Amino acid sequence: MHEFSGLNEECGIFGIWGHPEASELTYMALHSLQHRGQEGAGIVTSSGDYLFGARGMGLLTEALSKEQLESLKPFPHAIGHVRYATTGGSELSNVQPFLFKSHTGDLGLAHNGNLVNAINVRRALEDDGSIFQTTSDSEVFAHLMRRENGTDRKSRIKKVLKQLKGAFAFVIMHEDSLTVALDDHGVRPLMLGKKDGSYCVASETCAFTAIGAEYIRDIEAGELITITDDGIDYDYYTDQTYPNLCSMEYIYFARADSEFRNTSTYRIRKELGRALADEMDVEADIVIGVPDSSLAAAKGFSERVGIPQEQGLLKNRYVGRTFISPGQEARERAVRMKLSPVRDIVEGKRVIVIDDSIVRGTTSRFIVKALKKAGAKEVHMGVSSPPLKNPCYYGIDVSTHAEIIASRKSPDEIRDEIGADSLTYLSVDKMHDVYHQFGSKGQCDACFTGNYPIDIEEAILPQEKDLKQKGV
């Protein structure tokens, strides 16, 4: 449940090379990736000689004006980015794609992920004379590129990528090429497609659906792909790769129609719901999914246990910013304006509610209370993922341990706090079983288990705090 959960994806990226409607297709693609970031958006295009860009704050439709889009229309190559603010503050200067100008050529950059060694690299560069324009971790790539020597651009990119630690899906625009790179753990998704003969890349395949492109395949951990007028070049920047795709992409970030290795997340979520059903032994009259992200899991659960699924909770389509003053009941009111129970469905019923995750518990508490007020006799909560206990350092915004309820409380304590008659989580093992069933090459489960596949000993957070105190 996006808005309530406290989990926020930071980015969606897209790129296309050599299409007469490049910027327009990028705009449409970003629109379909809007769920991955709502705080800023931008597009950088190449004329073949120079790069031109436009960026703005807010949703795509607010961020870019008609005039800006018109100005980008002539150019046949484009990359785009939608952003949720994690590292770096909420300012226009941090909105991507970044566009760096120099007399030796321009560089456009769109990044999804988080570089865990960004601050140390930045300090070293500053000590060597560099001035940074943004507070974003992504900017270090450009500075390393500027300083890297080498016979050709690809070898310089490889050298730079090897200096980076963390999660990154990069789409890089030079005047004459589009370069795509995925970190050696493949934490964030990146997909390859083709539209009218032109290659394109996107964070999710729903972008391909949106522009009518063909979905070719998932880009692999460590891959480095270069697209030019001469065609596509497949390569790896490293031969040591450890596939660890983020589990949360499956569980709720990705749009339900997006596919991973040719399987929709809708199908994966249904299967997570079925798996949960095998671990949750509760008698009930109806199954309700929390809209929208948990409807698929609820469907799978319902099919598996043979209890009918009903639309017992509705989501208001007009969310936006509202001006309800804080104070007593304020938070509960905010949720109440977004979710409503359907009385004559739940009245007198024993209800199983399926949610894909519990972060703070606020929404779960409201749901149980609202359903009981609407007449539900019993409310059992099923969660189609394991207890979420640990923050993410690879590009997901879960601020601190303190805010995550399962890092402080046991499932039974959580059950009591949210007022449910029972609470069941999916087990880690069952979760992995489902992933393997759909051909996963390896999944990061650090937020559930604490097993961080990429070393985080560089202690990002303390340094960030320091930077913030310095007014950066």
Next chain:
Amino acid sequence: MHEFSGLNEECGIFGIWGHPEASELTYMALHSLQHRGQEGAGIVTSSGDYLFGARGMGLLTEALSKEQLESLKPFPHAIGHVRYATTGGSELSNVQPFLFKSHTGDLGLAHNGNLVNAINVRRALEDDGSIFQTTSDSEVFAHLMRRENGTDRKSRIKKVLKQLKGAFAFVIMHEDSLTVALDDHGVRPLMLGKKDGSYCVASETCAFTAIGAEYIRDIEAGELITITDDGIDYDYYTDQTYPNLCSMEYIYFARADSEFRNTSTYRIRKELGRALADEMDVEADIVIGVPDSSLAAAKGFSERVGIPQEQGLLKNRYVGRTFISPGQEARERAVRMKLSPVRDIVEGKRVIVIDDSIVRGTTSRFIVKALKKAGAKEVHMGVSSPPLKNPCYYGIDVSTHAEIIASRKSPDEIRDEIGADSLTYLSVDKMHDVYHQFGSKGQCDACFTGNYPIDIEEAILPQEKDLKQKGV
């Protein structure tokens, strides 16, 4: 399907008397009624002595600023309105509630519906010296009130209401009273509720859910209710009533959790889906509802025929205004950015798609095409209402006969045009059976049958056109 169908409800109204958080509750209630109108919103409050208001263009959250809401907070009585532009142009001066000031007292007015004799009444008033401020049909009420003599306010209101012809749900604010009136056919819905001991009224019960109010009952055709500090006064302005609630409220306007005579539209829609199943004999593998308004009908259909329902179509949550340039494919692109098929659900399947209505046919054509492109073997379209053939003169925006596909084409022709393998509509009789089953006192079906319950010989549309030419 709101955005695509070409059917637009024009208004949602709300009122509450004597609550310390009157304006804040009105804001929350209007938020839950946002689906009934997105072009403007406003609130008028009473201090007990004078009225104060704020209005603006766009969605509620855009229309009213935090400062405006703060300024209304002290007042214990409030009415509110969300608006879709039908009669009267798209200008701030037409946004309701209207607030009329005079030395004898202020008048606040929120109207849902359409007065079919408004233009003739207006001309007569102008000939007698009145000057109108808006191009809205609703303004005639205020002018008639201003000119009506009578011993007391209620009798004057009755006299005015009797001069009006058409559909109206009025919420009227005077400094010391809240008056609620429903026309003698009861075309538009109006509900009575209670919040913390204070009476409130709303277009739909979802507003009561949103503010935590109790739903008392549906207001009946011809009722005139007056709420003051002394309590509530139930009366009728006429004893000749002909209940004819708009069928489209059941079919898709109302939110699924809103109730009519204690039954949710979710349940009614499910039943319309079941009824359709009895009239549609098609073999298939899966049933898909068009999100969001047709999911309930699809659920009923699925249960009745025993074919599983799947989320084979997804809706992009971030719609808004996009800057896609017109031209070839432009319309289709617009729909494609809003609806996406889930490939691995529909591939190789015989699909039944349930939609609640077909207006122009654009969306249906896209859906069939998209599902087939995603691999569906067969696509059968089921519509959980009869063929929509005629414009509405009672407050729904269906511009002209020419735009309504079923007014020009037979079901078979429509099936061919949208490319479906079969097309089945619900029959008028079956539709009424469902309504009776849930205690309806009488439903308007003019858009299906052409039997207009309120005389429309005054030929509204030609006159409107004339007014528009005059630059009104």
Next chain:
Amino acid sequence: MHEFSGLNEECGIFGIWGHPEASELTYMALHSLQHRGQEGAGIVTSSGDYLFGARGMGLLTEALSKEQLESLKPFPHAIGHVRYATTGGSELSNVQPFLFKSHTGDLGLAHNGNLVNAINVRRALEDDGSIFQTTSDSEVFAHLMRRENGTDRKSRIKKVLKQLKGAFAFVIMHEDSLTVALDDHGVRPLMLGKKDGSYCVASETCAFTAIGAEYIRDIEAGELITITDDGIDYDYYTDQTYPNLCSMEYIYFARADSEFRNTSTYRIRKELGRALADEMDVEADIVIGVPDSSLAAAKGFSERVGIPQEQGLLKNRYVGRTFISPGQEARERAVRMKLSPVRDIVEGKRVIVIDDSIVRGTTSRFIVKALKKAGAKEVHMGVSSPPLKNPCYYGIDVSTHAEIIASRKSPDEIRDEIGADSLTYLSVDKMHDVYHQFGSKGQCDACFTGNYPIDIEEAILPQEKDLKQKGV
């Protein structure tokens, strides 16, 4: 001194009939009249059949967008208005020209002045069934017109004008005529001109200079002029007239290049300065005029006494709204940001400062202090008008007696309060001598003498206060 004095003119008006660039010329003319009102501006045009208008808040350049101006370009007849808010609050609905629509024809209205019986007329109209849209006194004209019977439009206009009491310069647009009317006292100025063969009217002749029009003559008290495609019709709505042009127009409202009866206000002001010199016996080294409105009077003074005039005070051209927080010194800071002494001109000198009027005394106090700080040995203040003591009820914004320093204090007390070494006002008699010298037919001097030429016993202000309390 406009911004500092607390005196604000409320309006400038313009109209032109039958010119291919009517709206563009109106825009340019309003630009030259901007000093008469900065809170709102508008233009209403006629196509010959219908009227079309645009209005907005703020300076002309902010109030009307390029798009709005484009939309008005095709129409050959136009009236315009710039406004300072006096009667009626600061809202768009009060910005003129008003445009009233009805099925019998449209009416455009621009008004400069103030109707002293507006509230009583309004109450009577409301009691007879009218609803008012604005809180402006000007709206009563439209309602009286709407209700007046009569064989032809001109006779109806005459009947309506006879019902009005107060100061009015009206420019009235019907689809087929431009009507211009001046009240029987001729309090506000109104000028007749001709541009490329088309008649035009304006509050001041500077509008004619701005558009390259010929200045024909001043319109007289009681005149009623009608301009149509057939030509111009000169008439009077009354034969009882009492010319009483506002003295303040000469003293500082009108632009220095505007002419009254073929004499520029620059020349009149110079003469007022000369006259002051005859009444002020002070030895000094230099004469300084307060920029910009008092430079002419200082010039006349300087010539008469033979003491050189120097630019010892400068005005910052970039005034606008600034965000200096209130508190200690705040008011003084505001003036200091607008006026600066030139040290090396005033240092060691005995200075005579000429200002055209003193309202609150704030600016005078600052000027004396600043000049002394810059080294002036003595600062003598000469005012080229008599002590301003009484509020205006004919269209000038001088809020209350309490704010007017000369209504509470004698010249000697004022001299002490502002810290000047001496203070001399022009006498009322000398002022009238100057006016007669330039052919004046009669001048209102109520703000100096309290002799109100138009009866104000209807006690406008108490009623206005009442209206404001009612939230109008």
Next chain:
Amino acid sequence: MHEFSGLNEECGIFGIWGHPEASELTYMALHSLQHRGQEGAGIVTSSGDYLFGARGMGLLTEALSKEQLESLKPFPHAIGHVRYATTGGSELSNVQPFLFKSHTGDLGLAHNGNLVNAINVRRALEDDGSIFQTTSDSEVFAHLMRRENGTDRKSRIKKVLKQLKGAFAFVIMHEDSLTVALDDHGVRPLMLGKKDGSYCVASETCAFTAIGAEYIRDIEAGELITITDDGIDYDYYTDQTYPNLCSMEYIYFARADSEFRNTSTYRIRKELGRALADEMDVEADIVIGVPDSSLAAAKGFSERVGIPQEQGLLKNRYVGRTFISPGQEARERAVRMKLSPVRDIVEGKRVIVIDDSIVRGTTSRFIVKALKKAGAKEVHMGVSSPPLKNPCYYGIDVSTHAEIIASRKSPDEIRDEIGADSLTYLSVDKMHDVYHQFGSKGQCDACFTGNYPIDIEEAILPQEKDLKQKGV
């Protein structure tokens, strides 16, 4: 004449150290320097530990919001900048003061002038790994600082300044110091002042008047002043200095009340007018100065020849952007909306018009035409500076030779083109005589003589054009 002349100053700068109202005083000071730049404004403050800033486009009052100013209020040290766009495009990123963040400390930078070797330095830095954020020439300072080694900050600043060629007045903020530097030719003015015991610097002394500060002295060519909590340190970054203050500062850039070496520009301009009188032998009835910048010169001229000065031309105070459509007469209309003759002053007179300079000749042509249309018998033009023939490379925006009328035409040809009866320029020698009379240490006269005191062989303009083609 600012708006019409085609000459635009690019910047005004200010700084203050250790005052409780630092940001507020900076705001007021910038307001008084607004005539030096209207396209952008900003303030950077220091808390003693970190720097915080705010910038925006447009006039000061538009550029900085109340909220932004509030956020800067707590900090006791501030620098500010107003900007007219010369080098670098019109974008927010180019608005100063620049604020550079790094882990070793922040740097704030405000620059008035133009660095003629900026592009070469920039290319070298890019080749060595730097990435530039802006297209401004000023940014090179920060990059050179970042890369400079040295025992202490002052010696590093000295090393950097020595690498720069061109005109620069720098105000540099570090968390613990305010550094002020003027290039070795002292082309742009820079003044030292004191407010309530705190040192401050400004482009002109009018900023000191605006905040009530004491004017200490002019900062000299090559000076390097450092202000900290410990006091003020006076030094020079070079001992080779060649004072060459821009003549145009005297002629029209500086505000008339600003002082240079304790003499107001008002007095200098009067003297330039007197000097012109000695070189212009014309009989006439009145002398008119073009408002506002030429009034002082006209005054001096008038005094010298004994012909009275009159306000025969008026300037509209409400200029702003207007929406007059281009085409026939468009340019002339624009000037006509800004300048008006006063008919009854000039009618029948032989007129001498004094202007401070002629750039394109458009305004002069209009003035002559307008005065003759208003009845002037003869119009003689006197210019209180020599013929302006050459572009400026030190911070003034005079685009190209082609636009400068005197680079193509002789005075006689110009006289004919503007339609004057005679045209007289001040000679270069007389001009320098005046400057020496007021203690000038040396003046740049390159725009008149072509003798550029700072080498411009690096050919700035071609490179700039190239950069612009690259989309920078």
